[in-house]
Amino acid sequence: MALLAQQIPRWFNSIKLSSFIKPAQITKHSARPGKTLSSGFSSQALLSSDNCLLQCGIKTYRTSSSWNSFHSANSNRQESSSVQSTLLASVSEKPDRISSFDSELPLEELDDLPPLSPIQPISEEEAIQIVAHPLLPLSSFTLGDYVDHSKTLQQLVQLGVDLSRIERHLDVANLLLRLDFEKDIKQILLFLKDLGLEDNHLGPFLTKNYTIFSEDLENLKTRVAYLQSKHFSNADIARMVRQAPFLLSFSVERLDNRLGFFQKELELSVKKTRDLVVRLPRLLTGSLEPVKENMKVYRLELGFKHNEIQHMVTRIPKMLTANKRKLTETFDYVHNVMNIPHHIIVKFPQVFNTRVFKIKERHLFLTYLGKVQYDPAKPNYVSLDKFVSVPDEVFCKEIAKTSVKDFEKFLKTL
Numbered sequence: 001m002a003l004l005a006q007q008i009p010r011w012f013n014s015i016k017l018s019s020f021i022k023p024a025q026i027t028k029h030s031a032r033p034g035k036t037l038s039s040g041f042s043s044q045a046l047l048s049s050d051n052c053l054l055q056c057g058i059k060t061y062r063t064s065s066s067w068n069s070f071h072s073a074n075s076n077r078q079e080s081s082s083v084q085s086t087l088l089a090s091v092s093e094k095p096d097r098i099s100s101f102d103s104e105l106p107l108e109e110l111d112d113l114p115p116l117s118p119i120q121p122i123s124e125e126e127a128i129q130i131v132a133h134p135l136l137p138l139s140s141f142t143l144g145d146y147v148d149h150s151k152t153l154q155q156l157v158q159l160g161v162d163l164s165r166i167e168r169h170l171d172v173a174n175l176l177l178r179l180d181f182e183k184d185i186k187q188i189l190l191f192l193k194d195l196g197l198e199d200n201h202l203g204p205f206l207t208k209n210y211t212i213f214s215e216d217l218e219n220l221k222t223r224v225a226y227l228q229s230k231h232f233s234n235a236d237i238a239r240m241v242r243q244a245p246f247l248l249s250f251s252v253e254r255l256d257n258r259l260g261f262f263q264k265e266l267e268l269s270v271k272k273t274r275d276l277v278v279r280l281p282r283l284l285t286g287s288l289e290p291v292k293e294n295m296k297v298y299r300l301e302l303g304f305k306h307n308e309i310q311h312m313v314t315r316i317p318k319m320l321t322a323n324k325r326k327l328t329e330t331f332d333y334v335h336n337v338m339n340i341p342h343h344i345i346v347k348f349p350q351v352f353n354t355r356v357f358k359i360k361e362r363h364l365f366l367t368y369l370g371k372v373q374y375d376p377a378k379p380n381y382v383s384l385d386k387f388v389s390v391p392d393e394v395f396c397k398e399i400a401k402t403s404v405k406d407f408e409k410f411l412k413t414l
Contacts, residue, residue: 152181159189160203166210179213187217195224196238209245219251226252230259231270236278244281258284265295266310280317291320294327302331304342312349319352329356338363340374340384348384362387362395365410369400 147153147163153176157163167173179185189202197205206212212220227237241247250258262283263273277283283291298304298319304312313319319327330352334340338359345351351359366372366382373380374387382399396404 150177152176152179152185155181155185156206159206160200162203162207165207169210172210175214176210185213188212188215188220191217191220192241195241196234197242201242205242205245209249211249212245215249220248223248223250223252223255226255230274232274232278236274240278240281240284244285246285247281250285255284258288261288265291266313267306268310268314272314276314276317280320283317283320286321290324293324294320294322297324297327301328304346308342308346311346312352316349316353319349322352326356327352330354330359333359333363338372338374344374344376344384348388351384351388354388359388361411361414364414365400365407368410369402371400 147157153163156176166176192202192205193199224237227240228234232240247255259273259277262268262276263270266273266276268276295309298309298312299306331345333356334345334351335342363372371380371382373382374384375381376383386395386399390398392404392407396402396407400407
């Protein structure tokens with residue numbers, strides 16, 4: 001029993017050290033730093049001493065029940081009164097104190113404290129001082145759960161950024177949670193505005209090129225300087241960046257290789273190469289495989305000469321990235337059914353930019369009216385340009401010489 005009397009102070013000391021769970025301990029066991037639960041987004045970057053949701057609300061630790069159970073156990077064993085008095089004396093000589101967040105109370109006074117109750121009434125002044133902050137989830141599958149806690153996300157939403165598209169990429173979503181708007185993002189936005197992007201362009205741009213926040217600002221300026229050295233105007237650069245947001249994420253070497261490819265493959269001058277990519281900037285950012293495939297289709301399958309291909313793609317740059325099946329179907333109908341030769345198609349390459357069913361409908365209607373004439377050397381010539389580009393009202397009035405109702409009535413018979 002003397003041994004027990006010596007161990008009691010140590011036992012209470014262990015209670016003092018282990019009875020209080022720190023926020024850092026809960027955070028450690030609930031989620032590893034920098035990691036997420038179930039492949040979600042981690043809130044580790046948003047946790048701080050000011051807004052840590054895992055705060056202890058323990059005011060006192062009641063140990064009377066532990067002491068009473070210990071005392072009753074010794075009584076049941078019918079130990080001698082002298083041993084009990086010695087035991088009690090050893091405890092009373094060195095009254096142990098248990099730490100709390102507000103004060104330190106002697107062990108004997110803990111029994112006199114009233115029990116804490118969650119429904120205990122409080123004064124109106126105390127109620128006014130209570131601030132209920134929304135809890136920050138330790139992990140989530142959507143950035144929407146963190147908008148109320150992150151000023152950076154709030155600013156991006158105000159700019160028109162679609163967070164639902166960004167959160168599909170976990171690495172980028174976690175990056176945004178770690179960024180500070182004033183230090184990391186504001187300088188990128190000012191750079192884009194100096195480049196010529198308007199406020200209403202920033203949201204769509206950042207939604208598509210969400211990786212720009214991981215780019216070094218000096219590298220972005222270097223890429224713009226390279227385009228300026230190739231005599232792209234500021235207006236051209238702004239237009240290219242709007243239409244191809246990933247353009248600024250390409251290195252100078254890659255941009256130079258792309259420009260060199262189109263200049264060499266199409267045998268274009270520097271000016272025509274520049275005009276080509278300004279009209280279709282995604283030629284610099286997209287895959288080159290469709291371009292190489294279409295060049296073979298025009299030359300080997302459709303029978304166009306190199307200079308004819310050069311002329312058509314500079315007029316309609318989309319022909320370089322168009323769907324191969326659509327190209328062959330359009331050419332087959334225009335050349336083999338409508339009997340339009342290559343040299344006329346070359347003059348009006350916009351035919352490849354028109355839906356095949358629209359070409360079929362108008363050709364069949366003109367055939368029904370007996371007004372099919374696509375040879376410019378003969379009277380009543382039907383220009384292929386107007387044939388594919390004008391709306392139905394103009395087509396019926398100027399080419400078919402009939403009403404739209406007659407045209408719609410004919411389409412119902414097909």
